[in-house]
Amino acid sequence: MIDMAEQMGISTFKERDRYGLSLTLGGGETKLLELTGAFNVFAARGVYRQPTPLVEVKDSNGNLIYKWQDTGGIKAMDEGVAFLISDILSDDGARSAVFGLGSLLNIPGHQVAVKTGTTDDKRDNYAIGYTPSIVAGSWVGNNNNEEMNPNVASGITGASPIWNRFMKEFLTGKENEKFEAPKNVKKIEVDELTGLLPQEGFGTRNEWFLQDTEPTARSDWYQRIEVCKIDGRIANDGCKDADETDTNTFIKITAELPEWQSSVDAWVKENYDEDRYFPPQMRSRLEFDGDSVSNKDDVNVEIIELDEGDKVYLHFRLSVEVSAYNDVEVVRIYMDGQKMTDDESAPYGYNFELPASAIGKHEFEAVATDDDGNKGSKKVNLEVVGYAR
Known part of the structure; x- marks a missing residue:
């Protein structure tokens, strides 16, 4: 990663043992000019050219003393990779969930790729964007490295307005330049959610x-x-024999590692909150006598994908499923006897966001009540171990 950064003109990552995976998110100091020059590699189809402040020098009589010559630059990355980055960063729809459609990152009438960035504690805010012919970078921050006012230092309110005004002025009256796809890329139709x-x-x-x-x-x-x-x-077999089944398609957004799954489930609940994103894990507990249910007053509760003694992070989702003949009126979630929520709609559960003081062992309980007042519950003891890594 550092080798690639250096090929793109970044010179500040000298102490390599200081950096970890967070470097991909900006966890290393850079110079605005060098970072802007690095983005020019994407604009120039993978070729790096060192930024220069001088294009031409003439004396007082108009004689040419110096003129910059394009040597062709240095190949820093495959042009297909550079094109994919440009295509991603110029997709106004892809960033609309965060910035909204037609934000300051969009220049009407022009295809422009742009990336914003904000460092910890709002000390630095960047906006760097480009077309095939121009790249511009802007930075907002305090010269003494103090934190900025968080209300004026987000990805869209800090450096972006400065960048936007410059790019609009520069591109006024110019034709729209599009990023041309090289021969080693192709466009295909994929699933909207998964990309497969x-x-x-x-x-x-x-x-x-x-x-x-x-x-x-x-x-x-x-x-x-x-x-x-x-x-x-x-x-279950009783449902099948009574011909009381449907076959449905569900979507289970699966974490890269099993220990991350409860955190992923919490994110899914916040962003989708639909039954189809929570495929059932619990087998029906309904009992049939012929075609009729014989245990209509039973309310069976399960805490999903968490077993007795499991370890969870401070931020995790406790997912609950209920098998009952009657409609479920409410599912109440408790931690050490204290009620955390009344959940009245499936998929049931609660997204815990616990303080560090909660690290340790705790009892969690889910109590479900149907619309006839029948109740069922399930308890599990879990160990809270800290933040996800």
């Missing part, structure tokens, strides 16, 4: 890929599950 091959019945989008890196399979996030019509849980 399209899934029948779900949305799609078109994406660029380097040759031989395009997806070749569908995502295993999609799961076809036969469920009991009455309670929505995985169908």
Whole structure:
């Protein structure tokens, strides 16, 4: 990673043992001119040219003393990779969830790639953007490195307005230059959510890929599950014999590591909050006598994907499933006997955001009540161990 940065003109990563994976998110000091020059590599199809303050020098009589000559630069990265970065950074729709459509990062009538960045404690704020012909970088901060006012130092309110005004002025009256796709990339239709091959019945989008890196399979996030019509849980034999089942497609957004899953589930709940993103893990507890349910007053509760004694992080989701004949009225979540929430809509559970003082062992309980007043509960003892790493 540092080797690549140096090929792109960054000179400040000298003490290599200081840096870890956070360097990918900006965890290293840079100079604005060098960082702007590095972004020019994307604009120039992977070629690095050292920034120069002088293009031409003439004496008082108009005689040419110096003129910058383009030597062709140095190949720093594959032009296909450079194009993919430019395509991503110029996609106004892709960043709309954070910045909104038509934000200050968008220059009407022109394809412009742009990236913002903010360091810890709001000490630095950057906006660097480019077309195939021009790259501009802006920085906002205090010269003494003090923290800035957080209200004026976000990705869109700090350096971005300065960058936007310059780019608008520079591009006024100029033709729109588009980033041209090189021969070693191709655009294919992929699944809108996962970026893998399209899934029948779900949305799609078109994406660029380097040759031989395009997806070749569908995502295993999609799961076809036969469920009991009455309670929505995985169908048991009784549900099947009574012909009370449906087969539905669910989407399980799966974490890269198992220990991250509860944190991923918390994010999914905050951003999607739909049953189909929480495939049932619990098998139906309904009992049938012929075609009729015989245990209509039972309320069965399970705490999902967490077993007795498991370790969880300070920020995690406690997911709950209920198998009941009647509609569930409310699921109450408790920690050490203290009620944390009343959840009245599926998927049930609670996103815990605990302080560091909560590290240790705790008892968690879920109590479900149906609309006839019947109750069921489940307890589990978990160890809170700190923040996710």
